[in-house]
Amino acid sequence: MSKPDLSHLRPDVRAMQAYHVQAVPPGLIKLDAMENPFVLSQDLQAELGKRLQAVEINRYPGPRTEELQKALAEFIDLPREHALMLGNGSDELIGLLTLAMARPGAKVLSPEPAFVMYKNFALQMGLEFVGVSLKDDFSLDLVGMKEAIELHRPSVVYLAYPNNPSANAWSESDIAEVIEWVSAYKGVVVMDEAYQPFAAKTWLTHMRENPEQNAQVILMRTLSKFGLAGVRIGYLVAQSAWVEELNKLRPPYNVSVLNAECALFALEHQEVYKAQAQTIMQEREKLFHDLAAIEGLTPYPSSANMMLVRVGAQGKGGDELHAQTDAWFKSLQAHGILVKNVSKMHPLLAGCLRLTVGAPKENQAMVQAFSQIAQSM
Ligand SMILES: Cc1ncc(COP(=O)(O)O)c(C=O)c1O
Structure with a gap:
């Protein structure tokens, strides 16, 4: 089969990278994309199902x-x-x-x-x-x-x-x-x-x-x-x-x-979503406090449902900092937590991970994972 000839495509398009969506290994707690962690109650799911059916x-x-x-x-x-x-x-x-x-x-x-x-x-x-x-x-x-x-x-x-x-x-x-x-x-x-x-x-x-x-x-x-x-x-x-x-x-x-x-x-049903946002905002303050208490971690204050956490020791060179951040990212995955490694996105972010504020149990698991990794590093 002959291959298509792409020469009429814009050269700058050919040089671009597609938007990368991080793969989600099964079983991980997904805290990488600022999603709302709550699912609808069964009653509301059934009601929505009927609406969509029609x-x-x-x-x-x-x-x-x-x-x-x-x-x-x-x-x-x-x-x-x-x-x-x-x-x-x-x-x-x-x-x-x-x-x-x-x-x-x-x-x-x-x-x-x-x-x-x-x-x-x-x-x-x-x-x-x-x-x-x-x-x-x-x-x-x-x-x-x-x-x-x-x-x-x-x-x-x-x-x-x-x-x-x-x-x-x-x-x-x-x-x-x-x-x-x-x-x-x-x-x-x-x-x-x-x-x-x-x-x-x-x-x-x-x-x-x-x-x-x-x-x-x-x-x-x-x-x-x-x-x-x-x-x-x-x-x-x-x-x-x-x-x-x-x-x-x-x-x-x-x-x-x-x-x-x-x-x-x-x-x-906006009251349901407003209550969820309230929970997330309360969890955000708790998460900030819990992460700040772990030696070596510097969380940044947040007005959103995400949080930046600096895990790499400042004063290190770029490559060393990225490698250290990658080690945290991989260890978190090994503990069942998926976050986003933003260390290479911009020089100001070198040494940083971006977390989503999840449901209370998810945040607890994330803090526990951070704490265990900090002890083993
Ligand atoms: C600042 C900002 N604007 C816009 C968007 C895109 O949102 P949407 O899911 O509506 O396309 C995002 C997604 O993460 C975002 O962070």
Whole structure:
């Protein structure tokens, strides 16, 4: 059989790596992807099953996705003169926004380390990506941000609030400054609130109270961390003029009827998900305290459902630090715990693992594993 000739493909696409999803060896406690660890009660599962059974999967999505849009608008108390657009996860929305902004010479900027898809989508669509390193404590380097924004005038600046993987939330006055600088030349600031269910604050409050100062802001949310990662529903909120334009690029029927029905069901039972988020936030504080008590570990404060933990001793060279972090990662796996090794993702993360805050028993098992490994090292 002859092999296909790929020579008409873009050379930069051929040089790219696909997004890597870490394999999950059977039996491990999965704490690597910021998923909600709780499953629905049997009663709710049965009720959802009935709802899904009745969905007309022979028809294209229609009224139910519109109803989901309305239900989400109510859920977030959509500010006046703003509109909401649904995506197949917020990943799709990041892609659509990048596509919409891909004028010749356009650039995308975000602090780094950050969610990798900001950069990946920029490169996929031919935009230049500018990363501005965070400070050592993972706070925004405001001076560096201002310099880079003035120099590059990026069309889009992403601020994940809280950030992935550092899990911290930027100061409100820093955010306001970034928005002012970018608005001055009519760029867009994306407030990516993927981790909002676990955060004390939301930028939506400012968008509602000060629409003029936030006219260049697009807020993104997802139901993934809320508890529906498998369902793939993201949404963005902005003043209607933005949504009207972005909607032109949205593939028809981008949200499946099954996804819409699951999300409507979850919103009807939002008290269940809110209680789960409360438990996760309590567990987060306990986890921080327990990990900080283990010699050699430095957990970082979190406003999300994840936590960065420095396991590598500072002062070591890069390779040694990565090897030490890898040894922790593998030992955790041997103890039945799967986390994410982010040591090589960015120089600031050398020596770090990223954990998801799980259910109480999972966190207990994780702390126990860390403690046993620390004793054996
Ligand atoms: C900051 C941030 N934004 C967006 C996403 C994508 O979320 P979704 O599952 O809705 O595509 C993630 C996923 O981890 C994330 O960390």
